[in-house]
Amino acid sequence: MHIAPDLQLPSLPEVTLRALDACHQDESYRKISEIVSADTALVARILALANSALYGPSTPIRSVDQALLRLGTRRFHTLVLTAALRQLLFELGGEEWQQLRDFWRHSLTTALTARALATLTRYPEPDEAFMLGMLHNIGELIAIKTPATEAKQHYLDHQSDIAAELVASWGLGPMAADAMRYQQALPSELRDAGHLVKLISLATRLALSDAAGIAAAGTVFGLNEELTREINRRIGHEVSGMAASMGIPLDEDYCGESASRQLKQTILRQAMANQAINLADLTGETEDILAETVNSLTLITGLPALCFGHTGDNLVLLSGTIGDIPELAVTAKPGGSVLTEAFISGLPVSLGERSPTVLDRQLLSLLHTPSLLAVPVKGGDDCPGVFALGTDNDHLPTTLELADIFTRQLSSVLANRNLATASAEAGSEGLDQEIARERLRKQVHEVSNPLTIIRQYIYQLRGRLEDAGVQQELDVIRDELDRAGNLLLQMSHTDAVGSGDEGVELNTELESLARILEDSLFSSGNRNLKLSLCSEPTRVAASTTRIRQVVINLVRNAAESLPEDSGTVEIHTASPVWQNHRTWVELEIKDTGRGIPGEIRDTLFSPVKTTKGEGHSGLGLSIVKQLVDDMEGIIACRTGQEGTTFRILLPTASHKKNETD
Numbered sequence: 001m002h003i004a005p006d007l008q009l010p011s012l013p014e015v016t017l018r019a020l021d022a023c024h025q026d027e028s029y030r031k032i033s034e035i036v037s038a039d040t041a042l043v044a045r046i047l048a049l050a051n052s053a054l055y056g057p058s059t060p061i062r063s064v065d066q067a068l069l070r071l072g073t074r075r076f077h078t079l080v081l082t083a084a085l086r087q088l089l090f091e092l093g094g095e096e097w098q099q100l101r102d103f104w105r106h107s108l109t110t111a112l113t114a115r116a117l118a119t120l121t122r123y124p125e126p127d128e129a130f131m132l133g134m135l136h137n138i139g140e141l142i143a144i145k146t147p148a149t150e151a152k153q154h155y156l157d158h159q160s161d162i163a164a165e166l167v168a169s170w171g172l173g174p175m176a177a178d179a180m181r182y183q184q185a186l187p188s189e190l191r192d193a194g195h196l197v198k199l200i201s202l203a204t205r206l207a208l209s210d211a212a213g214i215a216a217a218g219t220v221f222g223l224n225e226e227l228t229r230e231i232n233r234r235i236g237h238e239v240s241g242m243a244a245s246m247g248i249p250l251d252e253d254y255c256g257e258s259a260s261r262q263l264k265q266t267i268l269r270q271a272m273a274n275q276a277i278n279l280a281d282l283t284g285e286t287e288d289i290l291a292e293t294v295n296s297l298t299l300i301t302g303l304p305a306l307c308f309g310h311t312g313d314n315l316v317l318l319s320g321t322i323g324d325i326p327e328l329a330v331t332a333k334p335g336g337s338v339l340t341e342a343f344i345s346g347l348p349v350s351l352g353e354r355s356p357t358v359l360d361r362q363l364l365s366l367l368h369t370p371s372l373l374a375v376p377v378k379g380g381d382d383c384p385g386v387f388a389l390g391t392d393n394d395h396l397p398t399t400l401e402l403a404d405i406f407t408r409q410l411s412s413v414l415a416n417r418n419l420a421t422a423s424a425e426a427g428s429e430g431l432d433q434e435i436a437r438e439r440l441r442k443q444v445h446e447v448s449n450p451l452t453i454i455r456q457y458i459y460q461l462r463g464r465l466e467d468a469g470v471q472q473e474l475d476v477i478r479d480e481l482d483r484a485g486n487l488l489l490q491m492s493h494t495d496a497v498g499s500g501d502e503g504v505e506l507n508t509e510l511e512s513l514a515r516i517l518e519d520s521l522f523s524s525g526n527r528n529l530k531l532s533l534c535s536e537p538t539r540v541a542a543s544t545t546r547i548r549q550v551v552i553n554l555v556r557n558a559a560e561s562l563p564e565d566s567g568t569v570e571i572h573t574a575s576p577v578w579q580n581h582r583t584w585v586e587l588e589i590k591d592t593g594r595g596i597p598g599e600i601r602d603t604l605f606s607p608v609k610t611t612k613g614e615g616h617s618g619l620g621l622s623i624v625k626q627l628v629d630d631m632e633g634i635i636a637c638r639t640g641q642e643g644t645t646f647r648i649l650l651p652t653a654s655h656k657k658n659e660t661d
Helices: 013-026 029-036 040-050 065-072 074-087 093-122 126-135 138-144 149-157 159-169 174-180 195-206 213-221 225-246 257-279 286-301 338-345 358-367 396-426 431-465 470-492 506-521 544-561 619-630
Strands: 305-311 312-318 330-333 372-381 380-391 526-532 564-577 582-591 634-640 643-651
Touching: 013 029, 013 040, 013 074, 013 257, 029 040, 029 065, 029 544, 040 065, 040 074, 040 093, 040 126, 040 138, 065 074, 065 126, 065 195, 065 213, 074 257, 093 126, 093 195, 126 159, 126 174, 126 195, 138 149, 138 159, 138 338, 149 159, 159 174, 174 195, 174 634, 195 213, 195 225, 213 225, 257 286, 257 396, 286 305, 286 312, 286 380, 286 396, 305 338, 305 358, 312 338, 312 380, 330 338, 338 358, 338 372, 338 380, 358 372, 358 380, 372 396, 380 396, 506 544, 506 564, 526 544, 544 564, 544 582, 544 619, 619 634, 619 643
Parallel strands: 526 564
Antiparallel strands: 305 312, 305 380, 312 330, 372 380, 564 582, 582 643, 634 643
């Protein structure tokens, strides 16, 4: 029986709701990935799309994190919404809800166990093991949504082959397919099998928490009983915690009808908000769009509304659904009213039981309602406007949810419009902007010099003090000076190099950054910054901002490890570099400093107490590691008495073509 790679499978409605909410709240892709990874149906949909022909011939996706990076935020949000809509089509009975909950618990337990075993046995791709653990029993999920008894039994009897067929169709490779195909092999047959096959087979057995699984751990990997039981205990606790966070009961009868109704309401509200926004004229200036959409907000809430735009230091009444609109402009500074509080905080504010200010009373009079809700329109760090809704407090939660969904979607419309405008304006950039950049670079150099002197004096003063508390306070001051210096460096180098679909030319970016770094970090003594750049193209699949942050952090650390009056930091590139069946651009940052102390090496890329002046450490390197991971790169460190070298491999833009939006 052939299985289509793009499956339509049921999810627990609680998981889908949480994924929708995470997208709606614009949570980080790591948080979204954590939620989505816990659901087999969503993982299957993501893999089918991310590895589809839509993206052309490219490296197969082997983790949900990689899939999200390839799909991009917009397409992924659409995928989650589509998956949520499909959930409404599944008609599950009481027994099937129980089966779906038990399936979810077992697949998640298997996945977490597979990742733990992968880490313990040094398998290089623990996330791949996790993902295959989520998919190993996908045949059971197909059976749950299949009404015909004969077909249902077929899926249950051929789970291993079904999972292997799907994994192969998604391009995950023969080893992943084998891990699915041989998951039920006897432990005695697995001693010399491939690492991934052993991981998945043992994880499926340990997920059952029985004596046979404990014995298999000893046979397959030589794990003792005490360690194996501790792994089971920890994974069980993790699954319980995840279930509790999503409101999924594990120790009682389960029925997803209530969560399904909530999911339906959420989808309908999002669809209503989207449709209402599209009814408005979304052309013209931001103020015109805000003034237009107040009618749409009243349409979906059924409540009178006013729209205030942010102009200068004031909030100005632009439009409303109350008849004649008076001229009204109020200060945008905090004044105690719900309107200004919502504007300042960026959060919805209800009048509720609080005592109204004069402005609150004015708005209540205009709206002819007993209460008031103010909802800001978010625009990054800016708030272009605030809606004031007249309410009666009887249906406040529903009103708040609708208004919040509406304003978030409106914010997205405005953000996309602003990006398009900025892109068009960037095309007309000329000599004036280049002159402005050079002037800013020189100004940053003038500011950086005293910052460098202050930093050096603090270091000398710290060495003369014996009070540990004062030393820590000086460390805080130094860290803040470093942060200020980093901000100045970033300010002085705008995104002159494009960071769109074509990637970033690394050598060009490094040459530009080097001029600024020389002015700020190597302007005194015999310290030198040396560029050793290859002659081949170095276009990488990354954003200018991330490249800049990585280089600034590493070069600053390297400069601070040098003796006060001498030393060299070298930036080296090589391209192309072939490693792990991929093409990379290599970036090396070397210094002739003292090397990294042993106590720092053990937790090199973790946030730890800073010891700047004695080696590379602190929050900076954890940020660097995060940024490199986000770019799907690899970072490694080599250190000794002759200095330290950080080696970074970044995917080439040609290798990553068509992988992102």
